[in-house]
Amino acid sequence: MAFDKKKARVANDKGTKKQYQPYMEAEWGFINHWYPAAFSDELPEGEVKGIQIAGVPIVLRRAKGTVHALLDQCLHRGVRFSAKPMCLNDETITCWYHGFTFNLDDGELSTIVAAPDDKLIGTTGIQKFAVEEVNGMIFVFVCEEDWDEEIPPLKNDLPIRFPENNDKFPHPLWPDTPSILDDGVIIRGMHRTGNANWRLACENGFDAGHLLIHRDNAIVQAKEWAVPLGIKPLDDQAIAIIEDEDGPQGFLNRYFTDSYEPILENPILDIKAYGQNPKYFRTSMFMPGVLMVENWPEEHVVQYEWYIPITDDTYEYWEVLVKKCNTEEEKKEFDYRFENLYKPMCLEGFNDCDLMARDAMQNFYADGTGWDDEQLADMDASVIVWRKCASNFNRGIAQPPRGVNGAKKGQSKDLAAAALGDWPGMDAYATGRKYDKS
Amino acid sequence: MSSAEAVAVQEVTSKVTYRFNDGVEFEAISGEGDTLLDVARNNEVPIVHQCLTGSCASCICRVDTGDVSMDSDRVMSLLPSEAREGFRLTCTAYADTDCVVDLDYPSTFSEDHAASQSVITIEELEWVNHNTVRITAELDEDAEMENFEAGQYVQLKVPGTEEWRSYSMSSTVRDLPELTFYIRVLDDGVMSNYLRDRAAVGDTLEIDGPYGVFYLREEKVPQIMIAGGTGLAPMMSMIDTLRLSNFRRKPVILAFGCSFEKDLFAQDELELRGNWMRNLDVRTCVSRPEGDWDGLTMRAQYSITKDDITEDTIAYLCGPPAMNEAAREHLEELGVKGENIHVELFDTAHA
Numbered sequence: 001m002a003f004d005k006k007k008a009r010v011a012n013d014k015g016t017k018k019q020y021q022p023y024m025e026a027e028w029g030f031i032n033h034w035y036p037a038a039f040s041d042e043l044p045e046g047e048v049k050g051i052q053i054a055g056v057p058i059v060l061r062r063a064k065g066t067v068h069a070l071l072d073q074c075l076h077r078g079v080r081f082s083a084k085p086m087c088l089n090d091e092t093i094t095c096w097y098h099g100f101t102f103n104l105d106d107g108e109l110s111t112i113v114a115a116p117d118d119k120l121i122g123t124t125g126i127q128k129f130a131v132e133e134v135n136g137m138i139f140v141f142v143c144e145e146d147w148d149e150e151i152p153p154l155k156n157d158l159p160i161r162f163p164e165n166n167d168k169f170p171h172p173l174w175p176d177t178p179s180i181l182d183d184g185v186i187i188r189g190m191h192r193t194g195n196a197n198w199r200l201a202c203e204n205g206f207d208a209g210h211l212l213i214h215r216d217n218a219i220v221q222a223k224e225w226a227v228p229l230g231i232k233p234l235d236d237q238a239i240a241i242i243e244d245e246d247g248p249q250g251f252l253n254r255y256f257t258d259s260y261e262p263i264l265e266n267p268i269l270d271i272k273a274y275g276q277n278p279k280y281f282r283t284s285m286f287m288p289g290v291l292m293v294e295n296w297p298e299e300h301v302v303q304y305e306w307y308i309p310i311t312d313d314t315y316e317y318w319e320v321l322v323k324k325c326n327t328e329e330e331k332k333e334f335d336y337r338f339e340n341l342y343k344p345m346c347l348e349g350f351n352d353c354d355l356m357a358r359d360a361m362q363n364f365y366a367d368g369t370g371w372d373d374e375q376l377a378d379m380d381a382s383v384i385v386w387r388k389c390a391s392n393f394n395r396g397i398a399q400p401p402r403g404v405n406g407a408k409k410g411q412s413k414d415l416a417a418a419a420l421g422d423w424p425g426m427d428a429y430a431t432g433r434k435y436d437k438s
Numbered sequence: 439m440s441s442a443e444a445v446a447v448q449e450v451t452s453k454v455t456y457r458f459n460d461g462v463e464f465e466a467i468s469g470e471g472d473t474l475l476d477v478a479r480n481n482e483v484p485i486v487h488q489c490l491t492g493s494c495a496s497c498i499c500r501v502d503t504g505d506v507s508m509d510s511d512r513v514m515s516l517l518p519s520e521a522r523e524g525f526r527l528t529c530t531a532y533a534d535t536d537c538v539v540d541l542d543y544p545s546t547f548s549e550d551h552a553a554s555q556s557v558i559t560i561e562e563l564e565w566v567n568h569n570t571v572r573i574t575a576e577l578d579e580d581a582e583m584e585n586f587e588a589g590q591y592v593q594l595k596v597p598g599t600e601e602w603r604s605y606s607m608s609s610t611v612r613d614l615p616e617l618t619f620y621i622r623v624l625d626d627g628v629m630s631n632y633l634r635d636r637a638a639v640g641d642t643l644e645i646d647g648p649y650g651v652f653y654l655r656e657e658k659v660p661q662i663m664i665a666g667g668t669g670l671a672p673m674m675s676m677i678d679t680l681r682l683s684n685f686r687r688k689p690v691i692l693a694f695g696c697s698f699e700k701d702l703f704a705q706d707e708l709e710l711r712g713n714w715m716r717n718l719d720v721r722t723c724v725s726r727p728e729g730d731w732d733g734l735t736m737r738a739q740y741s742i743t744k745d746d747i748t749e750d751t752i753a754y755l756c757g758p759p760a761m762n763e764a765a766r767e768h769l770e771e772l773g774v775k776g777e778n779i780h781v782e783l784f785d786t787a788h789a
Contacts, residue, residue: 396684
């Protein structure tokens with residue numbers, strides 16, 4: 001039997017697609033936003049680390065306690081400083097190749113190791129990025145080189161907070177969850193690289209229809225969580241757009257209200273959700289692509305996720321749990337649960353299924369045709385809302401970069417890495433992790 | 439001109455200095471009866487030109503010093519105010535004395551934007567109001583056109599005729615090989631008749647271009663665009679180009695005007711762009727409202743006021759000659775510098 005796809009009822013027809021054109025153009029992500037760059041403990045004093053966000057290579061260095069972020073590309077021959085870090089004092093970073101040396105505080109070329117009289121010195125430099133370190137996380141404001149405005153506060157690129165939003169977004173079924181910016185919170189988490197476009201990753205966490213992939217997860221079974229097969233939006237109140245001029249921008253799914261119906265069984269297939277224990281949670285998504293899952297995985301805890309574009313086909317998947325711990329004892333207990341329960345069974349076990357699902361979409365979307373050929377349904381209302389929010393609220397679309405990892409596909413280094421697995425230097429090229437077999 | 443004067447002119451050879459905005463200058467000697475464009479072409483001075491008859495305005499220059507006269511019978515596309523300010527069309531202009539003329543584009547422009555010929559295939563054809571068609575077409579895969587500036591135009595050959603007509607792209611270079619045009623359909627005219635009576639998806643049209651020096655200057659300064667009718671097309675290309683380069687921190691004002699409400703089009707497209715660019719201020723104007731129109735009632739240019747103008751404002755005008763003329767005058771009164779006002783002819787007389 002042949003189906004005429006053109007006659008199918010679609011939730012995202014051409015008119016809808018037009019409304020999120022900028023999102024479709026953002027293959028390399030959004031720029032002029034705050035993104036997490038590293039956990040504080042990944043960057044001890046004196047350490048250097050290279051990352052890439054939205055096609056922008058960035059080197060982090062901690063000197064005298066302060067974290068600095070500069071463009072991780074020497075202006076001389078374009079190598080990454082982080083490939084083989086060389087720091088000769090606390091004020092500068094030196095390129096390991098020909099000794100070009102840059103000030104950490106303003107990026108200026110301050111000297112060259114073997115050419116201290118060179119006329120270039122003092123006339124040029126590399127881009128410098130704003131950094132904020134808070135509660136064990138390092139954030140970088142990844143911006144265009146010609147950004148000349150005041151930098152928006154970090155809070156505008158993080159989810160809304162509680163209790164200040166309790167009136168707007170009440171949550172009678174669970175207690176207030178903390179924020180990364182709250183005093184005295186502890187943050188535990190991990191990050192790793194996924195092999196898909198960052199947008200496919202973004203669209204997974206708040207997707208009300210995807211809970212099926214978590215049905216058989218060990219944590220769900222062990223705790224007998226009543227996780228539905230899916231959650232169905234019922235009316236236009238299901239999704240709230242959050243659009244403060246000077247605040248977080250995004251949307252919130254009003255789960256566990258009359259606007260969403262949990263689907264617990266499908267009699268045609270004779271499938272039912274397991275679990276007797278109610279599991280209340282709520283998802284919301286904010287620019288530049290940060291998910292908040294309230295009341296997850298336990299009460300008083302919130303899970304945040306980022307899907308930070310590295311290239312147009314890789315992203316850094318960040319998962320953190322935030323909890324306010326009032327006593328040392330409480331902290332110790334939470335640490336124990338994190339290490340022995342939540343990290344292996346939630347951030348890995350449960351969310352590994354999400355990671356797999358995103359990467360599984362990549363082939364369909366990689367050449368761009370998937371965005372035209374996909375056939376979204378009513379369950380995807382929040383996906384479409386997110387695409388429109390992102391189109392309206394972004395501060396800029398990252399341009400396809402030149403001269404960086406991922407800008408050109410299928411180079412010899414990629415093939416060698418694939419063939420050999422551990423080609424020396426591969427890490428340094430691909431991820432900015434240092435090559436320290438000196 | 440008396441015969442005695444004509445003899446006197448012919449005996450004069452003048453030195454012409456062509457000065458491009460990247461600072462590159464060319465000098466050449468004008469011979470008898472040569473137009474400035476003839477002189478340029480004979481001496482490989484890279485002046486942009488297309489029609490050679492004074493109608494496309496591509497070959498525009500501005501006289502800095504010296505006397506340059508124009509064959510006023512042939513100058514159809516220069517505004518009187520532009521002529522008074524020293525603008526000339528080089529294809530109809532003669533150096534009466536030694537002179538220096540400025541070309542407001544870099545000396546590399548014509549090489550970087552060389553016109554080429556190819557074909558397009560119509561993919562979508564949509565009537566966006568009672569007399570305007572939006573065409574989306576795909577450029578042939580062998581086409582040489584890889585680059586054009588937002589605001590430039592191409593010529594399309596009307597199928598079944600030998601007639602060519604000029605249309606600005608509303609799409610951007612990022613959309614290539616797709617090109618989009620908004621075309622006004624009049625009661626008569628070869629392209630109008632084709633679009634109304636015969637045009638269909640799948641038709642192929644010959645295309646020649648890109649042409650023109652009405653294009654988005656890259657300066658990161660406040661932008662004002664004034665469009666009448668399908669003069670909106672090049673502005674849409676410019677707005678999308680600004681958006682794609684993350685031009686978010688300086689205001690962009692688009693004043694779009696039509697006589698009647700029923701003549702408006704692309705309102706949904708403009709609304710979306712207003713959502714995407716917080717710095718975009720779209721002012722839709724109707725000059726002869728009927729019924730319950732509750733928007734701005736005026737000609738588009740008059741929606742621009744003193745408060746919109748800064749010292750470095752750049753303005754782009756594209757509409758019927760009367761609108762262009764009035765808009766230029768209005769903007770200059772408000773303090774926009776003459777050299778910062780770019781004008782595109784928009785002439786439906788031969789549609």
